[in-house]
Structure formats: C-alpha cells, structure tokens
Amino acid sequence: MWKFEGQEHIYKLIQNSMVKTRINHAYLLLGPEHIGKTTLSLEITKFLHCIDEIKPCQNCDQCVRINETNHPDIVLVGNTISEIREIQEKVSLSPFLSNSKTFIIHNGESLTIEASNALLKILEEPPNNVTFIISATDEQYLPSTIASRCQKLELYPLSTQRIYDYLIQHFDISNDEAKEEAKLISKLSKGRLGWAITAYTDTNFLQTRNHDISLFDQIINGDMSERFLLSQQLSNNFNKNKDNIYTTLETWLSYLRDIMLLQTNSHELIINIDYEKKLIELGNKFELSTIIESIKVIDKASKNLNKNGNPRITLDNLLMRFP
Ligand SMILES: [Zn+2]
Numbered sequence: 466m467w468k469f470e471g472q473e474h475i476y477k478l479i480q481n482s483m484v485k486t487r488i489n490h491a492y493l494l495l496g497p498e499h500i501g502k503t504t505l506s507l508e509i510t511k512f513l514h515c516i517d518e519i520k521p522c523q524n525c526d527q528c529v530r531i532n533e534t535n536h537p538d539i540v541l542v543g544n545t546i547s548e549i550r551e552i553q554e555k556v557s558l559s560p561f562l563s564n565s566k567t568f569i570i571h572n573g574e575s576l577t578i579e580a581s582n583a584l585l586k587i588l589e590e591p592p593n594n595v596t597f598i599i600s601a602t603d604e605q606y607l608p609s610t611i612a613s614r615c616q617k618l619e620l621y622p623l624s625t626q627r628i629y630d631y632l633i634q635h636f637d638i639s640n641d642e643a644k645e646e647a648k649l650i651s652k653l654s655k656g657r658l659g660w661a662i663t664a665y666t667d668t669n670f671l672q673t674r675n676h677d678i679s680l681f682d683q684i685i686n687g688d689m690s691e692r693f694l695l696s697q698q699l700s701n702n703f704n705k706n707k708d709n710i711y712t713t714l715e716t717w718l719s720y721l722r723d724i725m726l727l728q729t730n731s732h733e734l735i736i737n738i739d740y741e742k743k744l745i746e747l748g749n750k751f752e753l754s755t756i757i758e759s760i761k762v763i764d765k766a767s768k769n770l771n772k773n774g775n776p777r778i779t780l781d782n783l784l785m786r787f788p
Pocket residue numbers: 514515516517520521522523524525526527528529
C-alpha cells in the first residue's frame with residue numbers, strides 16, 4: 466500500500482510499467498516545493514524493491530530498510546560534482562540486498578553544469594539494474610538533455626478539501642478551534658500537503674504569518690523613513706536566516722492576490738479567509754493596477770534575493786515601491 470496522499474496517477478503509471486516489465490531507468494518528479502516529492506521518491510523506491518506481491522507492502526525487509534534509510538542499494542546523492550562522480554563508481558557495482566540499485570537526487574535544479582554533464586554521461590548508458598529518481602521544482606531548471614532521458618512524473622496540488630480532510634484525520638482533530646485552524650491552513654497550503662503538515666505542526670506558524678501581515682500594514686501606512694527602517698530590520702533578519710524572508714514575501718503575495726481576487730469578484734478563491742474584512746477595505750483603497758504592480762515587484766524581489774542580489778538594496782527598492 467502506498468503511504469502517500471494523492472498523486473494516484475503516478476502510482477498507476479509506475480504499477481502499469483511494472484506489469485509491462487518496462488521500469489524506466491530514470492524518473493523525474495516535478496512539482497512545487499513541499500508538495501511531497503521527497504516522500505513520493507521513497508514510496509517509488511519501495512515499490513521498485515519490495516518483494517511482496519502487493520507493492521509497496523511497507524513490511525518486508527526491503528520496505529523496512531528503505532523506511533529506516535538503511536538499505537545499501539539505495540543511494541541518496543547530493544548535487545555536487547564529487548557526489549555525482551561517486552555515482553559513476555557505484556553504478557557498476559552489483560547490488561547487495563536487492564536485484565537492483567536506486568539513486569535518488571533531490572533538488573535537481575541545484576545541479577551545477579559540471580555535475581549535470583557527469584550525470585548525463587551516466588544516463589546516456591545506464592546499466593540494466595539501476596534506476597534514478599531525480600526531483601525538481603520545474604523541468605526548465607534542468608538541462609533538456611537530462612529531462613529528455615527521464616520519464617516525467619508531475620505532482621499536482623491537492624484540493625483544499627482533501628488537505629483539510631487529511632489534517633482532520635491524521636491529527637485526529639475534533640474541537641472547533643482546531644478545525645478552523647486546519648481550514649485556514651488547508652487554504653493557505655495551495656494544495657501542498659507537505660507544507661500543510663509542517664504549518665499545522667509548527668506552533669509558531671500562524672503567529673509568524675500574522676506578524677508578516679501586520680508588517681504589510683505597517684509598510685503601506687508608513688512614510689518613507691519608516692519604510693527604510695523596516696527594510697533595514699528585514700535585511701538584518703535576512704542575513705541571519707534567509708528562509709524567513711521568503712515566507713514573509715509569500716504571505717504578502719497571497720495577501721495581495723486575495724485583494725485582487727476580491728476586486729474581480731472571485732470571493733470564493735481567497736485564501737486568507739480570517740482577514741477577509743481587512744482585505745475588502747484594502748480592495749476599496751487601491752486600484753487593481755496598483756495591486757498587480759505590487760505583486761510583480763514582490764515577485765521580482767524574491768527572484769533577485771534567490772540570485773544572491775544585495776538584500777538591503779532589494780528590500781529598499783521593494784518597500785519604496787509598495788502602494
Ligand atoms: Zn515490501
């Protein structure tokens with residue numbers, strides 16, 4: 466039994482290919498961050514190695530070892546050239562406990578050009594009993610020569626209702642307050658189950674998100690000097706912990722998108738449901754074109770920070786151009 470919620474189209478495809486004894490040499494799992502690519506790559510690995518009739522059984526020695534990350538024929542590979550070169554050495558060795566070997570590569574988009582070239586060489590002439598499972602957020606971040614040698618498996622966002630039902634069941638939620646929280650988180654998750662589980666179990670999640678929304682209000686109500694001060698604080702925080710700013714920017718983006726949705730009468734699609742009144746007020750205050758412009762500016766700032774742009778200049782520029 467697959468220990469995974471959703472993405473049934475992927476299990477079916479892999480099960481069918483097993484029936485036709487046409488297991489591919491390489492799979493490419495594609496989907497946004499926190500949608501479940503890491504978990505699914507392990508489930509596929511169990512499926513490929515399981516010795517039971519109904520795969521993956523979760524109980525045989527192969528499945529148990531994979532669960533415990535203690536299987537000598539399953540290799541989790543990093544993205545550097547030296548780690549990819551290690552595959553070259555290991556790929557021709559016979560498996561120890563299984564009939565085949567599986568190499569798993571997460572964050573395929575971070576492979577350097579050198580590492581991609583080395584990987585390509587291996588994929589061009591793969592040994593018979595070896596499977597590669599590579600995951601990436603988007604196919605375009607990988608060299609097309611690699612992507613074209615893999616069977617692409619795309620993970621789709623789950624419905625809000627399915628995520629809500631999963632949280633209720635998985636965390637055995639029964640009281641109304643926790644149900645409301647699960648409802649909000651399933652909306653905010655945008656269909657990414659891994660994200661929803663992390664957010665629900667992180668006791669600080671909603672507090673941080675509410676703080677990010679209050680920052681948004683401070684910026685739009687603040688004059689230039691207040692905005693400069695906030696930019697300084699944010700860039701100092703960025704130097705301490707890079708991930709937080711991306712979460713903040715994602716919250717601001719979702720907030721602005723909600724304002725846009727309300728302005729275009731798509732009320733049922735908003736995700737920050739607990740701020741609806743505030744969002745309506747802001748929608749009355751700003752033109753649609755201003756909101757769209759702000760969304761573009763945040764998106765650009767996020768990309769710029771990702772490309773190691775100067776955080777202070779990027780954030781100054783962002784906050785100055787806020788409505
Ligand atoms: Zn098994």
